[in-house]
Amino acid sequence: MTSWAGRTAADIAAAVREKRVTPREVVAEHLARIERLDTRVGAFRKVRADAALAEADEVAARPDLAELPLAGVPLAVKDNLPVRGEATRNGTAATADTPAVHDHVTVARLRAAGAVVVGVTNVPELCVFGTTDGVHGIARNPWDTSRTAGGSSGGSAAAVAAGLVPLALGNDGMGSLRIPAAHCGLVGLKPGYGVVPAGIGHGDWFGMSENGPLATTVEDARLMFSVLAGTAGAPGTDNDAARPSGGAGRSIALSLRSPLVGVRVTRPYTTAAREAAGLLAGAGHRVRRADPPYPWWLGTTSLAHWTAGTAVDAEDLDPRRLTRRTRVHAAVGRRFARSVRGGDRRAELRRRLEPFLAEHDVLLTPALARRGPAAADWHERGWLRNLLVNTGCSPMTPPWNLTGWPAMSVPFGTSVSGAPCAVQLVGRPGSEPVLLDVAGQLETLRPWRRTAPLD
Incomplete structure (x- = not known):
């Protein structure tokens, strides 16, 4: 009997389109795996078992089944995006347990492409922090369950890395998709501004937050990205977002420096970036050491x-129902809100960095500075302690939310605990296909194990 749990989204969709398996069979097998393993991982806040099976049957009955790029593919959705029929809790007790009437546009696009939403995933409160824990549970790294899955898309990343689903929808406001992708050994793409519909919270954290895919392969990430961006055609057709951009000979800058003053990048992550650069140089790319001109005020x-951004998202919530670290975070943010709205720091940062990325096609960096913190109740600890732990672990991601340029995390090597390590790829606006192409070359040159050995 063929096992579908742990298979790629591309494999599953092809088999469903060719009627070698039904959507119900695929979804039922993944639901059984969730029931067996998620008590150890904590990926899901809500599993939609009955609803998902009914949706699977609806996909099977669609007259356009043979044209669906994600036919019958089980999908997890981050719990800050509305899913029709489910409450959007955003990781907090301060939100209402009221079912959403409509899907978020990205969820609607994925469902229209044939995906089946099997559940909504755990997030930290208001999706603020780089560890996923709170009133709805702790999301653990399936490769090392003593460690956090990262955040804020930690539940989504844990679900994919554990083989509970082949794809998950996350989003990224300061690294919230790339950080858990790096911890959990996944491909995670933060698109550039405006490429994929946002609509996250109250104003997308001033336009810095983007929705994107979490997947175990570059092919699956490319496929999901094309659906999210609204460029996916029928299977077998060509489109700009899904097509590899082709060719070696790109100019790639390798930078090992932390963008944030005072934060040190540890050896496993610098080693991963150096080795990735070496492989790309051997494949014909022009690779050189070069640091972007990060400003001191970054x-x-x-x-x-x-x-x-948190202060805005918390405005209509009862502060008594928020945890202390979130209340402090929002209080600090209220002091900054006016200067953020009226300031020009982001435009100045783009002006400083544009010449660098005009000279280089891709920037290659470590994805993180150190391995993930322990899987623990960080929401019960002080704000400053959370701030220092988050910043010390993940200083590499924020610049690219501030600029609005595409960036992605790609698995590469291992950390001291044996959990996956990762590198980050950054490009100029519109370069998502280039980043996916370079990531695909890394995958070919140094394949990674796709899911954690939990069974």
Whole structure:
């Protein structure tokens, strides 16, 4: 008997289109795996078992089944995006347990492409922090369950890395998709501004937050991205977002420096970036060491936008039902909100960095500075302690939310605990196909194990 849990989304969709398996069979097998393993991982806040099976039957009955790029593919959705019929809790007790009437546009696009939503995933409160824990549970890294899955798309990343679903929808406001992807050994793509519909919280954290895919292969990430961007055609057709951009000979800058003053990148992550650069050089790319001209004020600007975004999202919530670290984060952000709205730091950052990415096609960096913190109740600890732990682990991601340029995490190597390590690829606006192409070359040159050995 063929096992479908752990297979790629591309494999599953092809088999469903060719009627070698039914959507119900695929979904039922993944639901059984969730029931067996998620108590150890904590990926899901809500599993939609009955609803997902009914949706699978609806997909099977569609007259356009043979044209669906994600036919019958089980999907997990981050719990800050509305899913029709489910409450959007955003990781907090302060939100209402009221079912959403409509899908978020990205969820609607994935469902229209044939995907089946099997559940909504755990997030930290208001999707603020780089560890996923709170009133709805702790999401653990399936490769090392003593460690966090990262955040804020931690539940989504844990679900994919554990083989509970082949694809998950996450989003990224300061690294919230790339950070858990890096911890959990996944491909995670933050598109550039405006490429995929956002509509996250109250104003997308001043336009910094983007929705994107979490997958175990570059092919699956490319496929899901094309659906999210609205460029996916029928299977076998060509389109700009899904097509590899082709060719070696790109100019790639390798930078090992932390963008944030005072944060050190540890050896496993610098080693991964160096080795990835070596492989790409051997494949014919022009690779050289070069650091972007990060300004000294990048850290304070990142903090101002991070906290101010939370202050806006918390405006209509009862502060008594928020955890202390979130209340403090929002209070700090209220002091910054006016300067963030009226400031020009993001435009200045783009002006400083544009010449660098005009000279280089891709920037290659470590994805993280160190392995993930322990899987623990970080929401019960102080704000400053959370701030220092988050910043010390993931200083590499915020600049690219501030600029609005595409960036992605790609598995590469292992950390000291044996969990996956990762590198980050960054490009100029519109370069998502280029980043996916370079990531695909890394996957070919140094394949990674796709799912954690939990069975």
